[in-house]
Amino acid sequence: MNLLTATTRYYLLLALFLFVGGSLGLYHGINWALRTEVGEQLADRRRELLAKAQANELPSVSQLAILLDISRTPRPLGFRDTVLLDRTENEMVPHRQLTFPLVVRGEGPVWVSLRKSLVETEDLLGVVLAVMVAVLALLLAGMVGLNRWLSARLWAPFRHTLAALRGYNLQQHQPLALPAPAVAEFAELNQALNGFSQRLVADYQSLREFTANAAHETQTPLAIMQAQLEQLLQVPALAEDPAAAPLVADLYRGTLRLSRLHQALSLLSKIENRQFAEAQPVRLDELLTERMAQLEPLFDARELRYGLDIAQAPVVVLMHPGLADSLLQNLLQNAVRHNVRGGALMATLTRHELKVSNTGPATPGDPARFFERFRKHNAASDSPGLGLSIVQQICAHYGFGLSYKLTEHGTRHTLRVTLPAAVGTAAPAVLSASD
Amino acid sequence: MAPLFMKILLVEDEAALRTALAGSLRQNGYVVDEAAGFAQAHEKIELYKYDCVLLDLTLPDGSGLDLLRALKAEGSAAGVLIITARDALDDKIAGLDLGADDYLIKPFHLSELNARVRAIIRRRQFNGQQQITFRDLLVLPELAEVHVRGELLVLTKKEYDLLLYLLANPGRVLTKEAIAEHLCGDAVDAADSFDFIYTHLKNLRKKLQEKGVENYIRTMYGVGYKLSHE
Numbered sequence: 001m002n003l004l005t006a007t008t009r010y011y012l013l014l015a016l017f018l019f020v021g022g023s024l025g026l027y028h029g030i031n032w033a034l035r036t037e038v039g040e041q042l043a044d045r046r047r048e049l050l051a052k053a054q055a056n057e058l059p060s061v062s063q064l065a066i067l068l069d070i071s072r073t074p075r076p077l078g079f080r081d082t083v084l085l086d087r088t089e090n091e092m093v094p095h096r097q098l099t100f101p102l103v104v105r106g107e108g109p110v111w112v113s114l115r116k117s118l119v120e121t122e123d124l125l126g127v128v129l130a131v132m133v134a135v136l137a138l139l140l141a142g143m144v145g146l147n148r149w150l151s152a153r154l155w156a157p158f159r160h161t162l163a164a165l166r167g168y169n170l171q172q173h174q175p176l177a178l179p180a181p182a183v184a185e186f187a188e189l190n191q192a193l194n195g196f197s198q199r200l201v202a203d204y205q206s207l208r209e210f211t212a213n214a215a216h217e218t219q220t221p222l223a224i225m226q227a228q229l230e231q232l233l234q235v236p237a238l239a240e241d242p243a244a245a246p247l248v249a250d251l252y253r254g255t256l257r258l259s260r261l262h263q264a265l266s267l268l269s270k271i272e273n274r275q276f277a278e279a280q281p282v283r284l285d286e287l288l289t290e291r292m293a294q295l296e297p298l299f300d301a302r303e304l305r306y307g308l309d310i311a312q313a314p315v316v317v318l319m320h321p322g323l324a325d326s327l328l329q330n331l332l333q334n335a336v337r338h339n340v341r342g343g344a345l346m347a348t349l350t351r352h353e354l355k356v357s358n359t360g361p362a363t364p365g366d367p368a369r370f371f372e373r374f375r376k377h378n379a380a381s382d383s384p385g386l387g388l389s390i391v392q393q394i395c396a397h398y399g400f401g402l403s404y405k406l407t408e409h410g411t412r413h414t415l416r417v418t419l420p421a422a423v424g425t426a427a428p429a430v431l432s433a434s435d
Numbered sequence: 436m437a438p439l440f441m442k443i444l445l446v447e448d449e450a451a452l453r454t455a456l457a458g459s460l461r462q463n464g465y466v467v468d469e470a471a472g473f474a475q476a477h478e479k480i481e482l483y484k485y486d487c488v489l490l491d492l493t494l495p496d497g498s499g500l501d502l503l504r505a506l507k508a509e510g511s512a513a514g515v516l517i518i519t520a521r522d523a524l525d526d527k528i529a530g531l532d533l534g535a536d537d538y539l540i541k542p543f544h545l546s547e548l549n550a551r552v553r554a555i556i557r558r559r560q561f562n563g564q565q566q567i568t569f570r571d572l573l574v575l576p577e578l579a580e581v582h583v584r585g586e587l588l589v590l591t592k593k594e595y596d597l598l599l600y601l602l603a604n605p606g607r608v609l610t611k612e613a614i615a616e617h618l619c620g621d622a623v624d625a626a627d628s629f630d631f632i633y634t635h636l637k638n639l640r641k642k643l644q645e646k647g648v649e650n651y652i653r654t655m656y657g658v659g660y661k662l663s664h665e
Contacts, residue, residue: 227459230459234459
């Protein structure tokens with residue numbers, strides 16, 4: 001329900017109440033006025049008859065009885081409503097009746113009933129009600145029509161703003177440039193949103209710069225720490241003290257982990273900042289073969305059965321070679337890390353997709369969250385849990401599809417990267433689409 | 436030990452890192468000249484002849500790539516090993532295109548640096564014809580053969596790589612992490628790979644033992660391994 005419909009609904013509800021109340025009031029008012037009028041007319045005739053009786057101008061009762069309803073026995077006095085048969089229309093018609101005693105000279109009292117039809121009154125009321133209902137209907141139709149017109153015209157700037165907000169992406173580093181529409185409220189809204197997005201872009205920009213600078217500045221001290229610790233391990237005195245060397249080795253290991261984490265994070269931020277502009281044709285099949293061969297000792301150590309299936313060669317994908325390498329390494333390492341001893345690992349590459357599957361215990365939780373940063377299945381793991389985040393960022397950067405599936409009773413995990421359909425000449429179009 | 440009197444120019448602007456690298460190289464028997472920036476390095480390559488230049492690409496007063504161009508323009512025979520930050524992948528590619536022999540991404544293991552320098556010098560100076568001798572071992576790199584007291588020692592590819600890596604760092608403690616990265620690529624998480632290092636080392640030791648040489652490879656508890664001189 002949109003805002004206009006909602007307000008219109010309340011308007012219509014109010015109008016309905018007012019119309020019902022007004023119609024009832026009008027009905028009773030007119031009814032009362034008409035009956036009073038009829039009563040007055042009857043009272044006038046009574047006065048006239050009584051005056052004639054006083055002046056002794058009335059004819060005899062038998063003559064009067066032709067014109068009036070006269071009874072020699074007493075009748076209840078005063079105004080009454082009654083129904084009489086209208087002979088011409090052959091239906092019962094409501095009448096107002098006034099009964100009073102009349103003394104005709106020499107003939108004693110008689111009771112006279114004067115009557116007047118109320119049928120015109122009812123017709124009038126009918127017309128009044130019909131008019132009211134018609135106006136109500138017109139109002140309703142008018143409201144609906146106005147609503148449509150207004151929502152098309154008056155709310156157009158609002159819709160435009162909404163569409164701009166929906167399509168807004170901070171990664172494009174552009175503030176919103178919304179126009180100032182004629183309606184003051186919308187103009188204010190757009191102004192506020194423009195200001196908001198400018199602040200957002202500025203903050204994001206400074207955050208990115210900070211991250212990039214921090215990353216760059218951390219790199220050198222890390223390299224120094226690592227080199228000096230490695231030199232410290234060579235000090236002969238260390239070999240004489242069996243307790244000291246493992247301490248230094250732990251420090252060294254910690255430095256390595258830190259520098260790995262640092263590398264992964266700066267890679268992620270570089271992808272997000274689109275600093276890997278130039279793509280070039282990469283032989284994914286060759287790269288995959290090479291990476292698999294490099295990891296073979298690792299597979300052997302874990303007693304993994306592994307297989308590589310390249311259905312069609314060559315598989316050429318347009319991307320940054322460094323990112324292609326990172327994509328494959330992270331996929332393969334993920335498949336090793338979450339594998340079980342004596343398990344299996346399979347890499348399949350066609351022109352359309354790259355699939356890496358591995359055996360492993362079923363992992364609890366929502367698969368969509370596996371791609372989150374610092375997501376670990378095992379909290380004690382040495383890995384910072386950034387591998388799949390990097391995979392996801394690379395896929396998003398190049399517009400590749402990425403999906404996760406758990407099959408074979410929850411023991412086989414498959415990550416599937418869908419490669420762009422067209423390679424070679426059509427590839428630049430794919431790239432620009434991902435931008 | 437490194438071939439005698441091999442001269443290396445180390446171009447690195449971070450003093451602490453430069454000291455550590457130079458220290459490690461000197462321990463391996465190289466003669467090391469240090470340069471803290473572009474101008475200093477440029478002067479040195481004009482004046483002296485080096486066997487190998489370790490070149491950091493980001494220098495405060497100039498680009499390492501320009502230094503590389505200057506070296507190549509002079510027709511220098513020196514091998515060039517580029518040291519680069521990870522976020523400068525494209526510089527690395529440009530460096531290799533300009534004729535650098537190899538590259539290392541910061542931060543790296545000093546033992547890896549030794550192995551790379553040694554490989555570059557061997558390729559450059561001896562066209563790969565050099566023999567490596569260590570105690571009773573004789574390695575012929577161009578044939579990928581290892582002899583123990585004249586007897587051929589049959590090794591797998593990984594065992595051979597491991598032995599060469601140890602031989603490039605005689606007397607140095609090699610961390611398990613450095614060995615893992617050397618054998619499996621730098622993206623491998625070291626913790627994942629200790630199993631296989633252990634396996635390969637065990638096999639290598641056994642094969643050496645069968646040929647009658649023992650205690651060449653010492654285990655440094657909690658740290659790594661060392662190729663021992665005694």
